Amino acid sequence: MDEVVANLSPKSILYRLLDVLLVLLLIFMATAPIITQSVEVDLPEANQSQAVSSNDDPPVIIEVSGVGQYSVVG
DSSP states (O other): OHHHHHHSOHHHHHHHHHHHHHHHHHHHHHHHHHHOOOOOOOOOOOSOOOOOOTTSOOOOEEEEOTTSOEEEEO
């Protein structure tokens, strides 16, 4: 095995790597449109907005753990 690698020039090794990379790129380009999925979502539209001032109450943070425990901060 070492004799085969020793006989190869650096350019031939680079060409082999580029061939593999191009094949992988073609595979990903061919399969990417098939994998995509979309979900229709009706988003609300904002009619008015208010600026948040520093005098407002602090935000309330609700944390939900994976085992069904809840914690409320704020």
